[in-house]
Amino acid sequence: MKNFNVVFVLISLFVFGCSDNRNVIHLDPKTTVIRKVSDDNKVSDNAIVKVDNSPIVEKFKNYLNNLKDIKGEFVQKTSDGKVEKGYFLISKPGKMKIEYDNGMILLADGENLIYYDSESDQITTLDLKDSPAAILLLNDVKLDGSDAKVVYVSSKDDYKLLETNIKQNALSVYISFKVKENPFSLEGWILKDTQDVTTDFSMKNVKVVSGGFDKSDFELKRHKTYGTGGVKSQNDFY
Numbered sequence: 019m020k021n022f023n024v025v026f027v028l029i030s031l032f033v034f035g036c037s038d039n040r041n042v043i044h045l046d047p048k049t050t051v052i053r054k055v056s057d058d059n060k061v062s063d064n065a066i067v068k069v070d071n072s073p074i075v076e077k078f079k080n081y082l083n084n085l086k087d088i089k090g091e092f093v094q095k096t097s098d099g100k101v102e103k104g105y106f107l108i109s110k111p112g113k114m115k116i117e118y119d120n121g122m123i124l125l126a127d128g129e130n131l132i133y134y135d136s137e138s139d140q141i142t143t144l145d146l147k148d149s150p151a152a153i154l155l156l157n158d159v160k161l162d163g164s165d166a167k168v169v170y171v172s173s174k175d176d177y178k179l180l181e182t183n184i185k186q187n188a189l190s191v192y193i194s195f196k197v198k199e200n201p202f203s204l205e206g207w208i209l210k211d212t213q214d215v216t217t218d219f220s221m222k223n224v225k226v227v228s229g230g231f232d233k234s235d236f237e238l239k240r241h242k243t244y245g246t247g248g249v250k251s252q253n254d255f256y
Contacts (some may be wrong), residue, residue, distance in 0.1 A: 087228075090224035112146065113128055153165060153193075167183050177198050177205050178198075
């Protein structure tokens with residue numbers, strides 16, 4: 019079976035820990051307070067910067083709520099050196115398909131989140147609402163803490179990182195969304211799983227699907243092992 023961890027990080031419990039938080043001295047729903055650290059790691063007590071997060075958080079919420087049907091490609095890199103590529107579909111509410119070039123599929127059908135390994139024909143199913151992936155598939159995302167809350171905003175390369183606490187039953191789940199501001203867009207996300215592996219999922223060539231998707235786009239096609247006569251069928255799916 020292929021590396022199950024590569025995909026399962028999206029549906030398992032994980033703890034965010036990707037960004038360098040040595041500069042954070044306080045987290046607030048509206049403000050991130052940062053201390054300036056010099057190259058030699060010396061901190062100036064009077065060099066405190068307060069950054070108002072409200073505008074970018076509001077833009078992020080509006081972007082998610084206006085997001086409907088999109089498709090694109092992705093590159094997924096993990097801190098243990100693995101690189102995976104493929105394509106994705108998102109259709110709100112509740113539907114998503116992430117298909118890897120190696121045959122692995124992560125599918126949300128509105129109710130369930132399904133992991134499928136085509137090589138072994140093995141399926142794992144979870145309730146969609148029990149996965150942090152559900153935050154991307156809600157029609158009306160609330161970032162006031164009821165669904166999720168952005169707790170820290172930082173900059174990396176040419177995008178912003180929005181560290182977000184997602185309500186996950188009785189547990190706290192953290193994921194850092196990558197966004198660009200001009201124009202505002204979601205570029206992917208970064209997370210760290212319980213085995214301390216960091217996954218960076220980057221979206222590429224994202225396009226709006228104006229006519230929507232076909233129902234079959236979010237149906238899982240599994241190859242039949244045997245036909246009704248006991249003979250292996252090469253072309254039938256179920």
